[in-house]
Amino acid sequence: MTDAGRHPNITLLTMSEVKELTGVVGNFHVRILKRARYVKEKECTACGDCVEVCPVIIPDEFNMGLSSRRAIYSPFPQAVPGAFAVDINQCLGHSPVICGKCVEACKKRCIDFDMNDEELEFDVGTIIVATGMDAYDPTILDEYGYTRYENVVTSMELERLVNAGGPTAGEVIRLTDGKVPKSVSFIQCVGSRSQRRGRPYCSNICCMNTVKSTILLKEHYPDIEIKVFYLDIRAFGKGFEDLFRRSRGKGVRYIRGLPGTIKQDPATHDLILTVENTATNELDTHRTQMVVLAVGVEPPADMKAIQEMLALQTTADGFYLEAHPKLQPVDSASRGIFFAGCAEGPKDIKESVTQASAAAARAMRLMNPGVLTVEAITAEVDPERCTSCGVCARVCPYNAISVDRATKLPAKVTEAACAGCGTCAAECPEDAIVMNHFTDAQIEAQIDAILENDAAGKILVFACNWCSYAGADFAGVSRLRYPSNTRLVRTMCSGRVHAKFIWRAFEKGAPVVLVSGCHIGDCHYINANHWTERRVKRVWNRMGKLGLRTERLGLEWISAAEGVRFQQVMERMEQIRKSVTPEEIAETVRIIKKISEQKQG
Amino acid sequence: MIAENDHNENIRIGVYVCHCGSNIASVVDCVAVAEYAGTLPGVVISRDQGYTCSEPGQNQIKNDIGEFELNRIVVASCSPRLHEATFRQCVSQAGLNSYLLEMANIREQCSWVHGGNAQEATSKAMNLVRSAVARVSLLQAREETEVPIRRSTLVIGGGVAGIQAALDLADAGYRVVLVEKQPSIGGIMARLDKTFPTMDCSI
Numbered sequence: 110m111t112d113a114g115r116h117p118n119i120t121l122l123t124m125s126e127v128k129e130l131t132g133v134v135g136n137f138h139v140r141i142l143k144r145a146r147y148v149k150e151k152e153c154t155a156c157g158d159c160v161e162v163c164p165v166i167i168p169d170e171f172n173m174g175l176s177s178r179r180a181i182y183s184p185f186p187q188a189v190p191g192a193f194a195v196d197i198n199q200c201l202g203h204s205p206v207i208c209g210k211c212v213e214a215c216k217k218r219c220i221d222f223d224m225n226d227e228e229l230e231f232d233v234g235t236i237i238v239a240t241g242m243d244a245y246d247p248t249i250l251d252e253y254g255y256t257r258y259e260n261v262v263t264s265m266e267l268e269r270l271v272n273a274g275g276p277t278a279g280e281v282i283r284l285t286d287g288k289v290p291k292s293v294s295f296i297q298c299v300g301s302r303s304q305r306r307g308r309p310y311c312s313n314i315c316c317m318n319t320v321k322s323t324i325l326l327k328e329h330y331p332d333i334e335i336k337v338f339y340l341d342i343r344a345f346g347k348g349f350e351d352l353f354r355r356s357r358g359k360g361v362r363y364i365r366g367l368p369g370t371i372k373q374d375p376a377t378h379d380l381i382l383t384v385e386n387t388a389t390n391e392l393d394t395h396r397t398q399m400v401v402l403a404v405g406v407e408p409p410a411d412m413k414a415i416q417e418m419l420a421l422q423t424t425a426d427g428f429y430l431e432a433h434p435k436l437q438p439v440d441s442a443s444r445g446i447f448f449a450g451c452a453e454g455p456k457d458i459k460e461s462v463t464q465a466s467a468a469a470a471r472a473m474r475l476m477n478p479g480v481l482t483v484e485a486i487t488a489e490v491d492p493e494r495c496t497s498c499g500v501c502a503r504v505c506p507y508n509a510i511s512v513d514r515a516t517k518l519p520a521k522v523t524e525a526a527c528a529g530c531g532t533c534a535a536e537c538p539e540d541a542i543v544m545n546h547f548t549d550a551q552i553e554a555q556i557d558a559i560l561e562n563d564a565a566g567k568i569l570v571f572a573c574n575w576c577s578y579a580g581a582d583f584a585g586v587s588r589l590r591y592p593s594n595t596r597l598v599r600t601m602c603s604g605r606v607h608a609k610f611i612w613r614a615f616e617k618g619a620p621v622v623l624v625s626g627c628h629i630g631d632c633h634y635i636n637a638n639h640w641t642e643r644r645v646k647r648v649w650n651r652m653g654k655l656g657l658r659t660e661r662l663g664l665e666w667i668s669a670a671e672g673v674r675f676q677q678v679m680e681r682m683e684q685i686r687k688s689v690t691p692e693e694i695a696e697t698v699r700i701i702k703k704i705s706e707q708k709q710g
Numbered sequence: 711m712i713a714e715n716d717h718n719e720n721i722r723i724g725v726y727v728c729h730c731g732s733n734i735a736s737v738v739d740c741v742a743v744a745e746y747a748g749t750l751p752g753v754v755i756s757r758d759q760g761y762t763c764s765e766p767g768q769n770q771i772k773n774d775i776g777e778f779e780l781n782r783i784v785v786a787s788c789s790p791r792l793h794e795a796t797f798r799q800c801v802s803q804a805g806l807n808s809y810l811l812e813m814a815n816i817r818e819q820c821s822w823v824h825g826g827n828a829q830e831a832t833s834k835a836m837n838l839v840r841s842a843v844a845r846v847s848l849l850q851a852r853e854e855t856e857v858p859i860r861r862s863t864l865v866i867g868g869g870v871a872g873i874q875a876a877l878d879l880a881d882a883g884y885r886v887v888l889v890e891k892q893p894s895i896g897g898i899m900a901r902l903d904k905t906f907p908t909m910d911c912s913i
């Protein structure tokens with residue numbers, strides 16, 4: 110920590126938040142709000158004279174409210190930077206009439222109430238998001254009585270109690286009587302692994318944290334009786350099983366099953382747990398002097414701001430989504446933005462540090478050459494055709510296009526930001542966008558070639574490079590047989606599939622057409638497949654109006670791992686194809702031809 | 711510049727049909743596919759090869775590019791997800807722009823999944839080559855552009871992860887801006903006393 114505070118290459122900004130981010134990989138521009146500390150960071154020696162005179166006494170959040178602090182304070186003894194800070198919302202006011210006692214007390218004259226919030230701007234090449242997690246707040250889990258019984262505490266609170274630098278100097282005491290409890294019960298999975306309340310995932314750290322705490326308690330108080338109620342103990346990491354064994358060796362009892370309710374004995378403030386014994390199916394009761402809720406972790410409550418600013422995706426559990434779960438675990442889908450630590454998912458310190466070093470290495474790898482090559486699959490606007498309608502800018506998942514509708518200047522693509530999904534080219538109403546290496550003409554030539562002979566016998570499939578085409582490859586590797594009349598046209602993203610490609614295929618006599626891509630939420634281009642979905646729905650709508658059977662146009666999400674699904678989808682498409690008669694195809698061709706003639710005429 | 715087809719360009723395509731040992735050739739009649747490819751518009755030379763990705767296979771392509779003045783290449787073999795990079799490098803070594811290459815996937819999408827019917831598999835392979843030839847004729851040379859990248863990083867969050875990332879980068883000589891919303895860095899770890907699995911102090 111202190112190294113980070115004094116490293117010449119690190120500008121450390123505390124009490125600060127990112128307010129705005131613009132630009133792209135290689136050249137991000139950030140605006141940061143640094144809130145006033147009212148104490149000169151470089152000059153304060155953390156002597157504490159000011160604290161003694163401050164009349165404001167409030168609960169100390171760092172100690173989970175288990176102790177108090179003043180309005181001028183240092184969050185904890187080893188804080189970096191070490192300078193004190195004024196909690197301006199709690200300060201009475203510095204005018205000498207009201208208070209200002211600290212200003213007087215500070216002999217070094219470091220306290221400066223004229224300090225203002227500062228706005229700072231930086232240009233950076235890459236970004237690492239390491240916003241961490243919050244511990245789960247068990248207030249809503251009423252059956253555990255966290256809000257009603259003082260002797261029910263969370264594991265985070267226990268951490269502060271057991272800490273030599275904490276509010277009780279390391280003495281674990283009951284809040285009702287200030288005495289060391291003779292017995293403690295831990296309850297696992299609080300706020301985790303529940304489909305009903307809290308979070309559905311395993312929080313990863315609370316099993317081992319409890320194991321650790323039981324050992325610490327046993328070392329402090331050898332006679333203390335400890336029970337741990339759990340669903341299953343997840344001691345999967347290096348050295349974990351050893352620690353678990355040590356805990357049991359010290360006499361800690363691990364009991365399978367979570368309490369249904371906790372009641373307090375009003376006389377003693379002891380707690381009575383009712384637990385179903387999974388071995389006998391009977392209800393057992395356990396009396397204990399203190400309960401520790403092993404709370405899980407969750408994404409930070411305020412992460413939305415950063416998420417939206419950086420256009421990042423999250424998984425269903427709310428943590429950030431990596432570019433690839435196995436092969437790119439610290440990359441985001443946006444080039445130049447990386448994840449480290451619990452921002453990406455619950456993990457312990459070792460894993461957080463490992464991931465942080467990986468993220469740093471990935472960032473260095475990108476920055477080291479000093480230049481960045483941009484894959485030549487990028488969009489380009491034809492200024493002659495563009496009417497500045499702004500559609501492309503709206504659909505681009507990477508904000509790579511800017512259109513100033515007021516000045517009516519043609520749309521502009523920032524090549525370094527364009528990831529090449531082709532959504533803009535598929536949505537532009539004026540056909541003003543050329544998607545290089547996947548141009549309209551190139552794709553149409555493939556469609557025509559495929560349908561040139563025996564169109565009625567073919568299944569035409571548009572497949573995205575990352576998911577459905579990869580799913581077909583996987584079907585191949587698995588030697589899964591499917592109808593041999595399937596023909597794939599590869600695009601980088603399903604977002605590239607222009608409605609006119611579909612119409613063209615039907616006009617050339619295709620009995621069925623399938624558009625396929627990554628599952629919603631897994632799109633390699635953030636959310637470009639949302640536009641695919643909307644577009645296909647538009648085509649269905651139109652087909653319905655023209656009297657064409659909508660089932661002849663399929664839309665399927667197939668992941669890279671779903672070879673079997675690819676096979677099944679192809680078999681289903683073949684069934685539909687067989688139901689399409691030559692007359693139906695002829696009629697379709699007639700209808701579409703008529704419309705395009707009318708358009709031209 | 712907007713890519714437009716240069717109609718005056720004389721398209722000269724080479725098609726290479728790979729046996730992939732017996733992976734493709736045991737199902738698809740590669741000789742017939744190569745012969746068919748030779749009849750397609752723009753195709754100057756077409757060959758079937760044992761392993762196109764092998765050194766002799768690649769050298770053949772490179773030689774042909776020089777000898778027949780080829781300006782487009784189609785490789786009918788495995789998935790582009792596997793070997794597109796290989797063949798892009800191959801053609802660029804022979805002085806051809808790497809974007810003037812197209813692959814027809816006649817292994818994953820053909821021989822491996824239509825093993826039961828050699829005839830259908832062969833005619834599908836021909837059709838896939840037909841489609842690749844149509845596409846390659848329209849491909850344009852592309853230059854990968856280079857843009858400068860700043861050698862500095864913004865780290866958002868000063869917990870143990872943010873601190874570690876910042877230190878690694880800073881030690882390697884990169885500038886770092888470390889932004890923490892609280893008055894001190896440290897995050898959750900700063901609140902812990904002893905930590906598992908080693909039971910040592912956290913800070």
Ligand SMILES: Cc1cc2nc3c(=O)[nH]c(=O)nc-3n(C[C@H](O)[C@H](O)[C@H](O)COP(=O)(O)OP(=O)(O)OC[C@H]3O[C@@H](n4cnc5c(N)ncnc54)[C@H](O)[C@@H]3O)c2cc1C
Pocket residue numbers: 125126127239240241242243244264265268314318321406409411412415449450451452456457458459461866867868869870871872889890891892895896897898899902904905906907
């Ligand atoms: C009760 C408990 C006990 C634990 N015990 C252990 C243990 O014994 N051993 C072990 O290995 N692990 C333990 N862990 C896990 C450990 O705490 C985490 O692995 C570690 O803290 C993760 O570090 P991090 O940097 O990813 O996140 P955090 O520690 O959460 O740090 C994130 C930082 O980012 C800041 N931040 C967040 N959002 C913003 C923003 N928008 N702008 C600026 N700053 C922001 C936060 O203020 C915070 O300082 C425990 C966790 C808990 C909850």
Ligand code: SF4
Pocket residue numbers: 297298299301302310311312313314315316317340341342343403405
């Ligand atoms: S780590 Fe253990 S206590 Fe935490 S959620 Fe997973 S199983 Fe439950």
Ligand code: SF4
Pocket residue numbers: 490494495496497498499500501502512519520536537538539540541542
């Ligand atoms: S969608 Fe097309 S017409 Fe509209 S601004 Fe973009 S490029 Fe121009």
Ligand code: SF4
Pocket residue numbers: 487488504505506507508509510522526527528529530531532533534
């Ligand atoms: S191709 Fe995709 S990423 Fe590139 S500008 Fe168009 S919509 Fe944006």
